[in-house]
Amino acid sequence: MRTSRVPIVLVIALAGLILLTLIMAPMLMSSFPSFIGGGLPDCEETEVPDDASQTAVSDIPPDYLELYKKHGEAIGVQWNVLAAVGKRETDHGRSNLPGVSSGTNSAGAAGPMQFLISTWGGKPKIKIPSRFNGYASDGDGDGWADVYNPADAILGAAKMLKRNGAPEDVRRALFVYNRAWWYVDQVMEIARKYASDGEVNLPPEADAACDDTILDQVEDEVVQQILDYALAQRGKPYRWGGTGPDAFDCSGIVYMAYRSAGLSIPRTTFDQWPFGVRVKPGEERPGDLIFFNTGPGTAPDRPGHVALVVSKGKMVEARCTLCGPIKVTSYTNRSAIVGFTRPLENASVREQLERLREG
Structure with a gap:
């Protein structure tokens, strides 16, 4: 019986591969997080509102939730009402319908908060500051008001609600946003589900430097x-x-x-x-x-x-x-x-x- 021999070239190649693996393994391991002892790499955590329900946390994308909270507090309107508008309009920007991420829908509305382009300021993207900007807002500080940018659109929506009666008369503000009482009822119902206590409460008093409400108190x-x-x-x-x-x-x-x-x-x-x-x-x-x-x-x-x-x-x-x-x-x-x-x-x-x- 003859004994087969492995060619000498193959032996040398295998030995070289093993040696290379031994040398590179520590270097490769140091490039990845240790899932055993070290956990995932540090990253900035999204702040979850204390008054957010589990429904809100599970349904709203973290970046949107943070923007609703941030701009709601700054302007002085209920964050969960802002979030409910975003849900009702475009499912927080996830909708594939026309006008959400580009162009407009049949009514001329655009972006995650569905602003009419004419109401936004006449065009989707406007340099800020601008003399004629409607509700166009720069929510991320990049110098532009982009109706498709969630940070900008959510800030604009907060201002629109504020200027039309929110937070006290939030139903009237929502009616101005979309003139149908069934729409108001739907948004209010979503807002209640997003709140941990199931209510649409008045928010804390806004920072006066951020509150650009334009109306004096009118009793008549x-x-x-x-x-x-x-x-x-x-x-x-x-x-x-x-x-x-x-x-x-x-x-x-x-x-x-x-x-x-x-x-x-x-x-x-x-x-x-x-x-x-x-x-x-x-x-x-x-x-x-x-x-x-x-x-x-x-x-x-x-x-x-x-x-x-x-x-x-x-x-x-x-x-x-x-x-x-x-x-x-x-x-x-x-x-x-x-x-x-x-x-x-x-x-x-x-x-x-x-x-x-x-x-």
Whole structure:
């Protein structure tokens, strides 16, 4: 019987492979975490809100949960309501429907929080700071407001809810976000499931430096209704002669805001100016009108531009075609101010108010 011999070349190759393995093994092991004694490598942990339910923790992606908490606290709205909007709109950005990660849906909405592009600021990505940015926000500090960026979109949504009544009147704020009461009910139900106690509670008081709410306290329900309508048009374009619902001119938005409260005032700036009772500068209140000596056919006592006062120093206005979307601006340092008027003190409006109260 003959004994087979392994070729000498193969023996040498095997010996070399064993030697190489012995040399490299310690080096390779040092490049990976030790699952026996050392555990996984250190990484930054996502902060989970103390008041988050197990449903919230298991359903919301960690990075989204952190953003809802961060921007909710900064602006002063309920984080779980923000999260519920994100869930209802796009399942926290996980939806594959059109408009979530690119483009828009059939209604013109985009991003994880489904902002209308016109409401966001006219285009999906805007350099910040910008004079005309609607709700466009820079939530991650990169200098851009990107409607598809969760950090930016969630911050913008928090501001929109705040400006329209949250945290106290969160249902009204949600109704402005998407004008359907069934939508409000659905979001509120999700928000309750995300809270550890099953409630939609008022959040801790926001940092005043981060809270850019624009409204003074308004006790008159009629004035509040006028302001609600006007503020809900922010982000829509200017159009000469426009009275909505898609676009407005300066006097058109004022006319329709009063009409939403059941009140009839003149349609044009030239007729609105003599209609209201004059108000001294510094004594203006939300709901009053502010007039400017600008625009075609204007004169010192024939103002061609009008806006609606929403708080001291701030107004909502549809300014011009090239001025960007309807927005809240400051009139503190604006030139060419002609004066203020109070349409609610006009005799015919007082009669209308009396009939509304009787009815």
